[in-house]
Amino acid sequence: MSTGDDVDRELALLIKKVSGNDPRSVFPGRELAGMSLRDELEIDSLAMVELVDEIEDCYGLAIPEEGLDRMVTFGDVADYLRATR
Amino acid sequence: MTEVVVTGLGATTPLGGDVAATWAGLLDARTGVSALSADWVAEHEFPVRIAAQLAVEPDRDLDYIELKRMDRCEQLALIAARQAWRDAGLADDSVEPARRGVVIGTGIGGALTLVAQHDGIRTRGLRGVSPQCIPMIMPNGPAAMVGLEFRARAGVHAPMSACASGAEAIAWAWRMIKAGEADVVLAGGADACITPAIMAGFVRARSMSSRNASPDAASRPFDADRDGFVLGEGAGIVVLERAEFAAARRARVYGRLAGAGMSNDAHHITAPDPDGIGQASAMTAAMRTGGLTVADIGHVNAHATSTPLGDLVESATIRHVFGDHPVVTAPKGVLGHLLGASGAVEAIATLLSIRDGVVPPTANLDTLDERIELDVVTGAPRRTPLTAAISNSFGFGGHNVTLAFSAP
Numbered sequence: 001m002s003t004g005d006d007v008d009r010e011l012a013l014l015i016k017k018v019s020g021n022d023p024r025s026v027f028p029g030r031e032l033a034g035m036s037l038r039d040e041l042e043i044d045s046l047a048m049v050e051l052v053d054e055i056e057d058c059y060g061l062a063i064p065e066e067g068l069d070r071m072v073t074f075g076d077v078a079d080y081l082r083a084t085r
Numbered sequence: 086m087t088e089v090v091v092t093g094l095g096a097t098t099p100l101g102g103d104v105a106a107t108w109a110g111l112l113d114a115r116t117g118v119s120a121l122s123a124d125w126v127a128e129h130e131f132p133v134r135i136a137a138q139l140a141v142e143p144d145r146d147l148d149y150i151e152l153k154r155m156d157r158c159e160q161l162a163l164i165a166a167r168q169a170w171r172d173a174g175l176a177d178d179s180v181e182p183a184r185r186g187v188v189i190g191t192g193i194g195g196a197l198t199l200v201a202q203h204d205g206i207r208t209r210g211l212r213g214v215s216p217q218c219i220p221m222i223m224p225n226g227p228a229a230m231v232g233l234e235f236r237a238r239a240g241v242h243a244p245m246s247a248c249a250s251g252a253e254a255i256a257w258a259w260r261m262i263k264a265g266e267a268d269v270v271l272a273g274g275a276d277a278c279i280t281p282a283i284m285a286g287f288v289r290a291r292s293m294s295s296r297n298a299s300p301d302a303a304s305r306p307f308d309a310d311r312d313g314f315v316l317g318e319g320a321g322i323v324v325l326e327r328a329e330f331a332a333a334r335r336a337r338v339y340g341r342l343a344g345a346g347m348s349n350d351a352h353h354i355t356a357p358d359p360d361g362i363g364q365a366s367a368m369t370a371a372m373r374t375g376g377l378t379v380a381d382i383g384h385v386n387a388h389a390t391s392t393p394l395g396d397l398v399e400s401a402t403i404r405h406v407f408g409d410h411p412v413v414t415a416p417k418g419v420l421g422h423l424l425g426a427s428g429a430v431e432a433i434a435t436l437l438s439i440r441d442g443v444v445p446p447t448a449n450l451d452t453l454d455e456r457i458e459l460d461v462v463t464g465a466p467r468r469t470p471l472t473a474a475i476s477n478s479f480g481f482g483g484h485n486v487t488l489a490f491s492a493p
Contacts, residue, residue, distance in 0.1 A: 020149035042150065049216035 007081050008032055011074065014054040018047050023074060033075030041074065051077075059085050089262045090493065092336040093173025093324030094433050095165035095273075099317050099421055102141030103168055107420075107430065108437050111445040112466050116419050118300045118315050125281045133293045135300040136279050137317030137421025154217050155230055156195035161320035161426070162227035162275035163234060169271060170235065173324040174336055179269075182236040186267035187228050188258040189274060189322070190243055190250025192425030192480065195222035196278040227275045228254075231322075239267035247480030248390075250274045251321060252428025252488055256345035258325045268330040273429030275320035284316060290355065292392060304422075305449035306389035306415030307396050307457050314390040317421030321429030323436075338493040340436045343473065344375025350483030357395055361402030363485045368406045368475060371487035377473050381491070382411050384444055384474035385459075386435040389415035390422050399477065400457040412469055413461045414438075418448030428478030432488050435476040439492050442470045 012032065016022040019042040023035055037043035043051055048071075052063050055077075061084060071077050096103065099117025100110030110117065117137040126134050143160040144152055146167075151160065166189075198221040205213030220226055225243035232241030240261065244253040251274020258272030287293050294313040296303035304315040331338060346367040352358035372382065385403050389396045396415075403413065416431050423430055438444050443466045450463045473491040480486075 020153070046216040046220075053212060 007078050010058065011078050011081065014051060014058060015041055015043065017054055018050045019043060033073065033078065035074040037071065037073060037077070055081070061085065087263050087265070088328035089259050089325050089342045090328045090331050091323050091339045091342055091436055092326045092331050093169040093175070094339065094436070095168030095172060096319065096321040096430050096433055097139060097141060097161050097164050098319035098321070098423065098430055099137035099140055100419060102145065104433060106140065108434065110419060111416055111434055112443065114419055114446050114448040116301045116448060117317065118303055118421050120297070120300055121279070129281060129285070131284065131288065132295050133284065133288050134297045135294070135303055135315055137315050138279065139318055154221070156198040156221040156226060157277035158191055158194060158275045158320070159221065159227045159230045161277055161318070162189050162231055162322065165273060165275070165320040165322040166231040166235070166271050169322040169324045173326070175269065175324065179334060182238040184239055184268040185235055185237040186239040186258065186261050186270035187232040187235065187237040187241045188244065188254040188261065188270060188272045189228035189231055190245055190254040190425050191224055191227050191274060192247045192250050192276045193278040193283060194224035195226055196283050197280055198222050200280050200282060231271055235271060237271070246484035246486065247482050248422065248424050249428055249478040249480035249484040249486045250425035251430070252432060252476065252478035252486040253347060253484065255323060255325070255342065255429060255432055255488055256347055256486055259342050259345050262325060262327050268327045270325045271322055272325055273320065273322035274425040274427070276424040276426045277318040278424070279316060279318055287316060294391060302449050304391045304418050306387065306391045306418050306447055307400065307454055307461050308450050309452040309454045311391045311393060311396060313392055314417065315421040317423045319423040319426045319430060321426050321433050323429065323432060340439050340493055341491045342488060343377060343491045344371045344373065344489040346370025346374065346487045348485045350485065352483055355481045357398045357479060359398055361398050361405065363483060364399060364402040364477070364479065365406050367485035367487040368402065368477065371475055371489040375489040375491065377489055377491065379407050381473040382407055382475055383469065383471040384435070384438055385411045385413045386431050386438070386474065386476040387413055387415045388477040388479045390417050395479070397454065397456060399479070400459050404458050409458060409460055411460070412444045412467055413459045414444050415447045415461070416445065418450065428476065428486060431478065432476045432490070435474050435488070436490050439471045439474055439490055443468055
């Protein structure tokens with residue numbers, strides 16, 4: 001999966017808006033897809049709600065709650081967006 | 086017997102962003118009270134248009150995420166706790182997490198967040214409320230946030246006794262160490278609630294000064310012309326340590342928390358018992374538990390908020406318990422009333438008075454109320470060697486707390 005596409009860039013900026021950290025500068029040179037939302041990007045369960053709000057506002061989506069538990073990494077969210085939007 | 090010492094101090098107040106600036110402000114009697122410029126003051130025609138606002142905004146010390154996920158009172162607690170921990174010379178490996186405690190109280194808690202979330206739901210519906218809001222509003226929030234940062238696994242507690250909360254937190258921390266539950270405890274209080282509903286509540290209770298034309302002169306404890314307190318915001322945190330533990334790591338010691346007294350008036354929800362029975366009991370218990378006598382107490386750092394009745398009852402009680410020999414000061418003349426933080430910030434001032442042998446003046450005390458028969462410092466700081474001193478804090482709900490400190 002590409003790490004340089006629009007979804008990755010937009011998602012990185014939304015994560016930065018929620019957590020204060022741009023994933024691309026937290027671990028420079030690492031593949032974004034494998035980064036753990038909770039353990040590496042400070043997106044815990046509360047912040048995940050904020051991230052979902054941001055994504056929904058940005059993409060005009062309604063993300064069903066039952067799918068959230070399966071989104072563990074940056075790549076999980078990015079893949080979901082690529083498949084859905 | 087287990088002794089408890091103070092090894093670290095931290096504060097952010099209307100006088101400065103740290104302990105040094107706050108202490109300098111107290112000694113200079115430089116007021117922290119100023120005009121309140123918020124839009125709502127004019128909008129609602131508030132009869133009180135002054136407050137003791139923080140000297141340094143928290144964004145100097147905190148990052149984006151800390152500012153976003155913490156209520157202002159939690160932010161202030163964390164800032165003061167970090168200062169105190171650093172001041173104590175503690176490193177992460179200095180004390181096991183299982184032997185670290187936190188006790189931090191607040192008088193009001195996350196009022197600013199509550200108001201903002203209420204505004205959010207009215208304007209944007211459910212999405213206008215942050216998923217982070219409960220940890221920001223809950224009154225154990227300041228203690229919990231500090232406990233999390235310092236991994237205080239011995240226990241994190243949040244005593245609530247309105248304006249006595251900060252002092253009560255220190256008293257409970259002292260008990261934790263005495264009981265063998267912890268070796269190092271971060272203890273104190275935080276409040277930041279300069280917002281319309283809270284301010285209006287105090288206005289409606291007729292507790293506040295409305296000396297809007299001269300903010301500098303509004304808070305005037307013990308003065309004949311006092312007309313109420315000035316609402317402030319801030320935090321004070323101390324590091325309390327088991328004396329042997331502190332000695333083993335060769336820590337610098339500010340003083341000993343010799344004793345602590347707590348009582349309740351059981352008289353009225355807001356007004357002090359005019360007979361001062363509960364207050365006297367707290368002062369006496371602080372001495373007794375500290376192995377101190379009336380003659381040892383050279384200084385009283387008074388609660389004195391600048392209300393007509395409160396100052397009168399406290400002064401009569403101090404006189405009754407100690408006579409007229411202690412040198413008395415009332416720091417709220419410059420600090421304003423920091424509510425749940427006040428007892429902690431004033432405990433710090435009391436310790437520094439013992440350390441430096443100097444008692445700050447009581448600001449704006451132009452004419453001592455003729456019913457007050459105490460040696461209150463006015464004008465300039467008073468040099469006086471001190472071996473022991475007490476700090477009083479009282480809160481709505483009838484709570485009385487007295488902390489007794491002595492030289493190391």
